[in-house]
Amino acid sequence: MTTTxxxxxxxxxxxxxxxxDRSPVDRVRLGLSDTLVLIGRSMxxxxxxxxxxxxxxxxxLVQLLVFRYLFGGAIDTGSTEYASYVIAGLVxxxxxxxxxxxxxxxxxxxxxxxxxxxxxxxxxxxxxLTGHVVASVARNFLSITIIMAAGAAVGFRPQAxxxxxxxxxxxxxLFVTAVSWLAxxxxxxxxxxxxxxxxxxxxxxxxxxxxxxxxxxxxxSALRGIAEHQPFSPLIDAVRGLLLDMPIGDSxxxxxxxxxxxxxxxxxxxxxxxxxxxLTV
Amino acid sequence: xPNPRDPVEVHDLHKSYDGQPVLRGVDFTVERxxxxxxxxxxxxxxxxxxxxxxxxxxxxxxxxxxxGFDVVRQARxxxxxxxxxxxxxxxxxxxxxxxxxxxxxxxxxxxxAGSRRRAEELIERLDLSDAAHRPARTYSGGMRRRLDLxxxxxxxxxxxxxxxxxxxxxxxxxxxxWELTKGLLGDGTTILLTTQYLDEADQLADRVGVLDxxxxxxxxxxxxxxxxxxxxxxxxxxxxxxxxxxALRVLGGLTDSYDEERLRLTAPVLGPRQLHGALDALYAxxxxxxxxxxxxxxxxxxxxxxTGGAPASPAPDHRFPAPTSAxxxxxxxxxxxxx
Numbered sequence: 001m002t003t004t005x006x007x008x009x010x011x012x013x014x015x016x017x018x019x020x021d022r023s024p025v026d027r028v029r030l031g032l033s034d035t036l037v038l039i040g041r042s043m044x045x046x047x048x049x050x051x052x053x054x055x056x057x058x059x060x061l062v063q064l065l066v067f068r069y070l071f072g073g074a075i076d077t078g079s080t081e082y083a084s085y086v087i088a089g090l091v092x093x094x095x096x097x098x099x100x101x102x103x104x105x106x107x108x109x110x111x112x113x114x115x116x117x118x119x120x121x122x123x124x125x126x127x128x129l130t131g132h133v134v135a136s137v138a139r140n141f142l143s144i145t146i147i148m149a150a151g152a153a154v155g156f157r158p159q160a161x162x163x164x165x166x167x168x169x170x171x172x173x174l175f176v177t178a179v180s181w182l183a184x185x186x187x188x189x190x191x192x193x194x195x196x197x198x199x200x201x202x203x204x205x206x207x208x209x210x211x212x213x214x215x216x217x218x219x220x221s222a223l224r225g226i227a228e229h230q231p232f233s234p235l236i237d238a239v240r241g242l243l244l245d246m247p248i249g250d251s252x253x254x255x256x257x258x259x260x261x262x263x264x265x266x267x268x269x270x271x272x273x274x275x276x277x278x279l280t281v
Numbered sequence: 282x283p284n285p286r287d288p289v290e291v292h293d294l295h296k297s298y299d300g301q302p303v304l305r306g307v308d309f310t311v312e313r314x315x316x317x318x319x320x321x322x323x324x325x326x327x328x329x330x331x332x333x334x335x336x337x338x339x340x341x342x343x344x345x346x347x348x349g350f351d352v353v354r355q356a357r358x359x360x361x362x363x364x365x366x367x368x369x370x371x372x373x374x375x376x377x378x379x380x381x382x383x384x385x386x387x388x389x390x391x392x393x394a395g396s397r398r399r400a401e402e403l404i405e406r407l408d409l410s411d412a413a414h415r416p417a418r419t420y421s422g423g424m425r426r427r428l429d430l431x432x433x434x435x436x437x438x439x440x441x442x443x444x445x446x447x448x449x450x451x452x453x454x455x456x457x458x459w460e461l462t463k464g465l466l467g468d469g470t471t472i473l474l475t476t477q478y479l480d481e482a483d484q485l486a487d488r489v490g491v492l493d494x495x496x497x498x499x500x501x502x503x504x505x506x507x508x509x510x511x512x513x514x515x516x517x518x519x520x521x522x523x524x525x526x527x528a529l530r531v532l533g534g535l536t537d538s539y540d541e542e543r544l545r546l547t548a549p550v551l552g553p554r555q556l557h558g559a560l561d562a563l564y565a566x567x568x569x570x571x572x573x574x575x576x577x578x579x580x581x582x583x584x585x586x587x588t589g590g591a592p593a594s595p596a597p598d599h600r601f602p603a604p605t606s607a608x609x610x611x612x613x614x615x616x617x618x619x620x
Contacts, residue, residue, distance in 0.1 A: 114372060
């Protein structure tokens with residue numbers, strides 16, 4: 001096979017100089033470029049992986065219908081319609097289910113071998129993780145949109161002004177990002193898709209044990225204690241309050257504190273775990 | 282100090298996994314624009330060596346330099362120099378061939394336009410034009426290897442690592458890979474090949490290092506290797522021990538191994554004339570041969586003639602006849618995820 005083009009005679013331009021010779025500004029720019037490429041990759045996976053998309057879309061719908069129609073009539077949420085009361089809790093539960101999908105995706109990637117290939121390239125290492133996190137956030141917001149739209153069809157009546165919508169979505173963004181990083185860490189720690197799917201089983205019960213689905217006052221005192229002090233509750237209360245134009249007290253601050261704290265811990269931990277895999281595996 | 286002219290230099294490399302030594306002092310050098318083959322059975326340490334050179338693994342001892350850069354202390358520079366392809370360097374199966382290559386190009390910092398251009402070049406050169414728009418998971422084994430090779434070549438690396446490029450391929454795909462590999466040297470690329478097939482090392486490499494149990498036990502050109510091992514192997518079976526002993530006497534130093542229990546001997550022969558001579562001599566001395574067999578030498582025979590015995594590598598039994606096609610065995614060190 002004769003060729004007129006050589007496979008090695010590439011002009012040696014600045015971008016391909018060894019990193020030691022490049023300025024820090026260039027390094028940041030190239031790192032960002034790598035991150036964008038790997039986000040694009042994970043987003044393509046999102047749209048091409050039918051099974052995961054179904055989980056992201058159908059599961060929340062089923063949950064909504066079960067709670068709204070099956071249980072909703074029996075639960076007394078005071079002056080608020082149950083359909084509106086339960087939306088925030090449903091959103092949080094869906095995010096937890098999706099966390100499982102994210103963890104499994106990440107674990108699959110680690111097993112495949114392509115991540116090793118990336119590591120033998122000049123690519124910014126953490127960009128692999130960032131790609132997964134961003135796709136996870138996208139998947140979650142898809143679920144959230146579906147819940148809100150379907151919720152509206154069965155009785156959810158948001159009363160929020162633009163500022164309150166912004167606040168609720170910002171809180172959700174913070175929450176979803178933190179949970180996505182948690183999912184990535186889970187995958188790094190368990191190493192296999194089977195192990196990683198365990199995350200969903202653990203984490204999905206926590207939101208039920210909050211004021212997301214039933215008012216905390218109705219729970220036995222032991223459980224009420226947990227419900228009132230776990231990190232999901234202030235988030236659910238704040239999001240619900242903002243969307244329904246109800247007083248939220250300091251739940252928004254509490255939620256922000258919890259989940260920002262989580263993010264600050266989880267991101268460096270994920271990076272460290274990922275780096276450590278290289279040296280030991 | 283590393284010689285700036287040699288693209289790959291390995292000195293006394295040591296590595297252990299879980300307390301088990303895998304590399305016990307690997308030493309070799311690859312000259313610019315040449316292909317060096319690391320030949321050895323599964324478990325010998327070939328993949329581990331490549332992983333260290335590709336900065337995927339840190340050695341426990343010794344030093345290695347790629348493109349003049351230290352693989353441990355100047356890893357980033359090494360990664361800008363190399364391309365990787367083979368058993369464990371993988372592809373994104375959900376993306377199309379073209380998308381895979383463009384992504385790899387961009388991650389090598391070639392830019393969007395540059396990556397697209399290189400991707401098209403390689404798609405054509407590696408005969409993937411018909412399949413480039415399909416997801417990689419739909420590709421046959423041979424096509425995946427070619428795509429894998431393209432991904433390794435995307436940034437025009439100065440040094441290319443080919444880790445067992447034809448293991449598990451059918452004969453036709455193997456031949457194609459050989460052709461492509463030979464073509465790469467014409468571009469000035471330096472190549473380190475690892476393989477368990479003697480004929481592959483023979484066909485492709487300028488120099489061969491025989492790797493066993495984590496060390497290079499022999500080194501030379503393929504010609505030198507064949508002189509020791511022979512281009513053909515003559516196997517003679519006898520009816521009883523006396524005939525065997527007579528034959529051994531007649532053939533003298535030509536024999537490289539014999540078995541008094543199984544009543545057979547093997548001798549490497551460098552072509553028909555030597556074969557002819559050997560059989561004639563036996564006939565002339567009235568030695569009665571029960572059965573004559575002729576076979577291509579295998580990796581086993583390499584070890585037999587080098588060390589008089591089997592390889593020391595801690596691998597599952599490999600005493601099979603030369604693999605014909607898909608009788609592949611995955612490396613015992615395994616792809617990256619092996620436990």
